[in-house]
Amino acid sequence: MTVAASDGLLDRQADQALNATPCATFRPDIEGLRAVAVLAVVLFHVNMPGVGGGFVGVDVFFVISGFLVTGILWREAASADTVGLVRFYGARARRLLPAAGVVVVATAIGAAVLLPPLQARQVLGDGIASALYTGNYRLALRGTDYLAGGTSPSPFQHFWSLGVEEQFYLLWPVLIAVTAWFARRRRIGSAAVFPYLIVVAVAAALSFAISLIWTSTLPPWAFFSLPTRAWELGTGGIVALSTAAWSRLPKAVAAPAGWIGLVLIVAACTHLNGTTPYPGAAALLPVLGTALVIVSGCGETRFGVGRVLALPVMRAIGRLSYSWYLWHWPVLLLAPRVLGHQLGLGGSMGAVMTAGGLAMLTLWLVENPVRFAAPLRGSAVRSLACGGAITAVAGCAGLMLLMLVPVPVGRGAAAAALTLATPAVPAAPSADARDAAVRQLTAQTQAAVAASAEIRAVPSNLSPALADAPGDKAGVFVDGCVRSWREVGQAECASGDPDSATTVALVGDSHAAMWHPAFEPIAAQRHWRLETMAKVTCPLLGLPITSPYLGREYTECEQWRDQILSRLRAERPRLIVLSMSRRYGADFGFVSYDQAWVDSLNRLVGQLRATGAAVLVLGPIPDPHATVPVCLSEHIDDPAACTPARPVAVDDAGIGAEQAAAIAGGGQYADLTALFCTTARCPLIIGDNLVYRDDNHLTVGYARTLGPVIAALADHALANG
Numbered sequence: 049m050t051v052a053a054s055d056g057l058l059d060r061q062a063d064q065a066l067n068a069t070p071c072a073t074f075r076p077d078i079e080g081l082r083a084v085a086v087l088a089v090v091l092f093h094v095n096m097p098g099v100g101g102g103f104v105g106v107d108v109f110f111v112i113s114g115f116l117v118t119g120i121l122w123r124e125a126a127s128a129d130t131v132g133l134v135r136f137y138g139a140r141a142r143r144l145l146p147a148a149g150v151v152v153v154a155t156a157i158g159a160a161v162l163l164p165p166l167q168a169r170q171v172l173g174d175g176i177a178s179a180l181y182t183g184n185y186r187l188a189l190r191g192t193d194y195l196a197g198g199t200s201p202s203p204f205q206h207f208w209s210l211g212v213e214e215q216f217y218l219l220w221p222v223l224i225a226v227t228a229w230f231a232r233r234r235r236i237g238s239a240a241v242f243p244y245l246i247v248v249a250v251a252a253a254l255s256f257a258i259s260l261i262w263t264s265t266l267p268p269w270a271f272f273s274l275p276t277r278a279w280e281l282g283t284g285g286i287v288a289l290s291t292a293a294w295s296r297l298p299k300a301v302a303a304p305a306g307w308i309g310l311v312l313i314v315a316a317c318t319h320l321n322g323t324t325p326y327p328g329a330a331a332l333l334p335v336l337g338t339a340l341v342i343v344s345g346c347g348e349t350r351f352g353v354g355r356v357l358a359l360p361v362m363r364a365i366g367r368l369s370y371s372w373y374l375w376h377w378p379v380l381l382l383a384p385r386v387l388g389h390q391l392g393l394g395g396s397m398g399a400v401m402t403a404g405g406l407a408m409l410t411l412w413l414v415e416n417p418v419r420f421a422a423p424l425r426g427s428a429v430r431s432l433a434c435g436g437a438i439t440a441v442a443g444c445a446g447l448m449l450l451m452l453v454p455v456p457v458g459r460g461a462a463a464a465a466l467t468l469a470t471p472a473v474p475a476a477p478s479a480d481a482r483d484a485a486v487r488q489l490t491a492q493t494q495a496a497v498a499a500s501a502e503i504r505a506v507p508s509n510l511s512p513a514l515a516d517a518p519g520d521k522a523g524v525f526v527d528g529c530v531r532s533w534r535e536v537g538q539a540e541c542a543s544g545d546p547d548s549a550t551t552v553a554l555v556g557d558s559h560a561a562m563w564h565p566a567f568e569p570i571a572a573q574r575h576w577r578l579e580t581m582a583k584v585t586c587p588l589l590g591l592p593i594t595s596p597y598l599g600r601e602y603t604e605c606e607q608w609r610d611q612i613l614s615r616l617r618a619e620r621p622r623l624i625v626l627s628m629s630r631r632y633g634a635d636f637g638f639v640s641y642d643q644a645w646v647d648s649l650n651r652l653v654g655q656l657r658a659t660g661a662a663v664l665v666l667g668p669i670p671d672p673h674a675t676v677p678v679c680l681s682e683h684i685d686d687p688a689a690c691t692p693a694r695p696v697a698v699d700d701a702g703i704g705a706e707q708a709a710a711i712a713g714g715g716q717y718a719d720l721t722a723l724f725c726t727t728a729r730c731p732l733i734i735g736d737n738l739v740y741r742d743d744n745h746l747t748v749g750y751a752r753t754l755g756p757v758i759a760a761l762a763d764h765a766l767a768n769g
Contacts, residue, residue, distance in 0.1 A: 077345045078112055080357030081338070083365035084310075085109050088317050090376050094396035101320030103194070104334035106209050107280050107327070108313060111338040113213060114284025121221055122244055122289060125228040131221050138428030140217050141435025146418040147371050147410050148210060149438035152179045153445045155203050155378040160449040162385040164682035165456040166514055167200070172450040174204040179442035184211035184272040191268050193597065200675065203378035208272050215274045216281050223247065245289045252282030263328030264534065270327060277327065280335050287339050294346035306344025306353035312337025323599020371407035371415060372400075379403040456514045456681035460505030466496045466735030468756040482764045489757045493723045493734075501731045505685045509736050511749050517677040520741045520748050522564045524580050530561045531583040533597055536607045538615065544571030544578045551577045551621040552762065553661075555612060557586050558745065560627035563666065565751040566758040567625070574759075579621065583608050585636070587628035589648040596635040617659050623766050624656050626715075627666040630702065631744060641702030646709045653713030663715035664765035667706065669746060670697035670721065670730040676740040680732065690732055694721075697730040716768060718761045723754055 085108035092102025125131050152175055159171040177183040187194070187208055194205065224244065231243045255278035262270035270276045287294070297305070316333040324330050345354040356362070365372075376399075383399045384390050391399060418424065424431045471488045512520045524530050529541035554560050554567055561582040571578035585595065586605035595602035616624065630640040638644050649665070656663045672692055679690035698721050710717040724730050724739065732739050737750040 075342075075345055075354075076358035076363055077352075077354030078116070078342065078357075079366035080354075080359065080362035081108065081112060081341055081366070082369045083362045084313065084357070085112070086365065086369035086373055088313075089373065090400050092317075093377060093380055094393065094400055096393070099317050100322065101317045101324070103326075104313070104316040104320060104331070107316075107331055107334040108338045109209070110212070110277060110280035111284040111287075111335055111342070113216070114281030115288045115342055116284070117217070117220060117281075118224070118244075118248065118285030119288035119291070121224040122241070125224055125244075129232060130228055131225040132428070133221050133225065134432065135428040136221050137217070138424075138431030138435070140214075141438075142419055142421075142424050142431040143415075144210070144214070144370075145435040145438045147374055147415045148207075149179070149442040150410060150414055151371075151374040151378065152204075152207075152442040155382075156442075156446045156449050158378065158382045159203055160453050162382055164678050165453055166681035167678045168453050169450060169455070169515075171202050171204065172446050172453065174202040174207075175446040176443050176450070178204045178207035178210070179439055179446060181207075181211045181214035184208035184215075184274075188268045188272040192272070193268065194271055200678075201381065203381045206373065206377040212272075212274050212277050216278065219274075220281070220285075223251070241289050241292075245286065248282050248285045248289060252279040252286065255279035255282060259327050259331070260329065263325050267325070280327075280331065283335050283339055284342070287342050291346050294343045297343070297347050299347065299350070302344045302347040303350075303352045305340045309337040309340025309342075309344065310353050312340065321599070323596060325599065368404065368407050368411060371410040372404055375403035375406045375410070376400045379406070456684060458506035458508045458510045458514075459684055460503060460507045462509040463500070463503070463507035463733070463736040466493070466737060466753050468492050468753070470756045470759075479764075479767065482760065482767060486757070486760045486764060489760055490722050493754070493757060494726075496735050497722075497724065497731060498726050500734045501691070501726050501729055503687060503731075503733060506680055506687055506733065507736055510733065510738055511736050512738055512741075512747060514677045514681050514738070517738055517741045517747060521745075522561060522748055522751070524561045524564045524582065525558070529580050529582065530558060531586075531608060533584060533595060533602075534604055535583070536604050537611060538581050538583075538608070541580045542577055543568050543580075545575040546577060548575050548577040550574070550623075550766075551579060551619065552623045552625065553579045553581060553616060553619075553621040554625045554627070555581045555616070556588055556626055556628040557582060558584050559629045559669070560625070560666075562746045563625070563627055563751055563758065565748045566755040567762075569752070569755055570759040570762065579619075581612050581615075585629075585632075587632070588612065588626060589628070589645065589652055591638045591644060591648050594635065594637040602636075613655065616656065616661070620659050621661050623664065623762060624659075624661045625664045625666060625762065625765075626652070626656070629744065630668040630699070631671060641699055641705060646705045649706055650709035650713045653710050653715035657714040662765045662768065663710075663713075664761060665706065665710040665715055665717045667703050667717065667719045667721065668699075669744075670694075670724050672697065672730070672732060672740055672743060675743045676732050677738070677742070680738075687731070687733055688729075691729050693729050694725045694727065698725060716765045723757060 085105035088099065088102040088105030088108070090102075091099040092105070096102070121131055121136070156172055156175040159168050159175070163171060174183055174186060177186040183204055187205065192205070194208070227244050227247045231240055236243055255275060259270055259276040259279060262276050313334050316337065320326070320330055320333070341353060341357075344352050379402055380391070380396060380399050383395070387395070418434070424434055468489050469492065471485050506514070524541060527541070528539060531538065552567065552571065554563060561580060564580050567578055570576070583605060585597070586593070586602070586608060588609055590609065593602040593605050594600065595605070632638060632640045653663050653665065670692065672690070673696060674690055674692075676690065680687055683689040700721075703719055703721065707717040707719060724734075734750065735753070737753055738747050739750050741747045
């Protein structure tokens with residue numbers, strides 16, 4: 049994290065040799081400010097009540113880093129007419145890489161030993177990226193939501209900020225060096241502050257603009273990438289380049305400015321939370337607060353906040369902050385695996401205190417010995433070589449462990465494929481014949497479910513393989529047909545016969561889209577035109593909805609619903625198939641199966657029937673209460689350990705209420721429980737099919753396997769509608 053960036057603070061002799069401005073002297077208050085930042089992050093990660101915005105400690109570190117590094121680079125450019133890039137990179141490598149390398153290797157070993165194989169392999173990939181300081185972009189590419197609760201974050205996730213730091217260190221000296229060269233060419237002089245100030249201000253302004261845009265359009269990239277965070281580092285740089293002005297501030301102004309800055313940081317920690325769109329404009333609060341604290345310390349203020357920040361205890365925590373930051377997150381995440389239970393607040397505090405002890409050892413045995421080693425301090429080349437060797441060792445350790453942790457594959461006997469035999473149906477079947485077809489196909493599936501509930505090991509021919517399951521998504525999830533959180537409208541996502549007189553609309557949230565692989569071959573066989581209309585976490589039910597992911601009213605969902613209903617009225621499909629997740633909790637503003645949900649379903653079915661379409665509501669799939677591929681990778685020889693009991697996975701009362709509401713609204717309802725569960729349990733493997741690709745979506749294979757049942761249900765709905 050950027051705790052690392054404040055390396056100039058402790059390397060006092062080197063910094064003081066470059067002193068050229070009032071703020072170039074060692075700043076004990078900034079050392080204490082690092083303590084504020086790391087405490088905010090640590091308390092946020094232990095879920096301390098009242099510190100929901102503690103993640104802003106990272107922003108505090110970014111500003112400190114920008115201030116210190118820009119000051120060091122400008123003073124060198126001013127005194128030597130250039131920047132010694134090799135020397136700078138060597139100093140940074142000596143300061144940051146040893147402790148980070150130790151933590152990368154230790155965390156990789158812990159992950160390989162403690163985590164389920166599938167999760168461990170993912171984490172080790174994160175470790176390799178972290179060793180190379182590119183982990184922030186790996187997280188962005190994966191669409192990681194750093195602030196989301198209830199996910200399974202990587203023990204290396206906190207290394208994202210070190211990636212931003214290292215990328216900043218790589219590019220910023222070049223920017224300062226080019227500015228110094230330009231100033232010399234223009235005969236302005238390398239010591240003139242103005243050219244540097246203009247360049248840094250322009251870079252910061254561009255970065256801030258990108259941050260505002262991406263926070264709305266590309267949230268993971270906004271959170272994790274250097275282009276959207278550079279303005280925070282640049283803000284510190286602007287303060288560093290204008291210290292002559294800040295040092296002349298009257299005491300009556302400097303002292304209150306510092307206290308106001310600290311209040312802004314504390315306010316950010318206590319008033320922001322995981323639902324705040326971030327960084328965006330919200331990051332101004334901690335960034336400007338940190339800048340004010342640093343500005344205040346540029347003058348001599350008897351009553352300034354610096355007196356508190358410079359207290360010995362604050363400085364001691366500040367000195368420890370880098371190593372503590374590195375250790376606290378993996379210890380927090382791996383401790384439950386060691387103890388065999390989740391940590392409460394007390395257990396989490398104990399874990400971070402343990403991490404603090406590891407941080408002390410790292411500071412005494414690794415950081416300081418390498419940092420102050422005379423052979424390294426005297427040679428930038430040796431420092432770079434040392435840093436490169438540490439990076440290579442950490443990366444190779446992750447790679448070796450990745451090779452040692454096996455790709456999880458089934459070792460049980462090959463399972464028979466489940467192939468549903470469609471019963472013969474007359475050319476003009478009666479209602480009884482259609483009902484019989486549904487019953488026969490359901491009975492075939494039930495027999496396979498019952499047999500699969502007794503398997504003793506994951507089959508060797510499991511499809512998809514556990515390692516491939518997370519990426520086993522229907523095409524509609526990746527081609528734009530499933531609308532993301534901030535997207536509205538619905539492009540035409542049609543398959544089957546484009547000229548067919550029979551249009552079937554598959555509508556709902558991601559749980560509607562997961563049935564697309566079942567409906568697509570049906571549409572091709574029956575020459576239907578199949579339209580898929582779906583949006584993540586957006587059931588079509590007319591309920592006021594809040595998005596816990598966006599932290600606000602989910603206006604995009606409400607707008608999308610209106611658009612879809614208008615489109616259905618205009619297009620008048622013959623059959624509308626409605627499906628949605630039943631995992632909505634109170635944080636969405638309603639709860640699945642509550643009275644508002646059931647009443648809304650009744651109204652929606654009536655609205656859809658008014659278009660002239662037959663309406664088929666698909667009941668829920670069982671909730672496995674686990675990320676299925678990960679759990680099975682840990683229990684290859686005992687899949688029953690991951691299998692939920694039916695009462696846990698299925699809400700029979702809720703399904704009954706939904707069925708009554710759908711029928712009362714004029715529609716039809718398909719209770720799908722028999723396709724997944726016995727009377728006692730709901731197996732996660734049926735035939736040779738892995739049922740779930742994650743913790744709540746079907747694999748493409750099992751959805752296709754159930755295609756004949758779904759076809760019979762659709763035929764029944766069309767005939768009766």
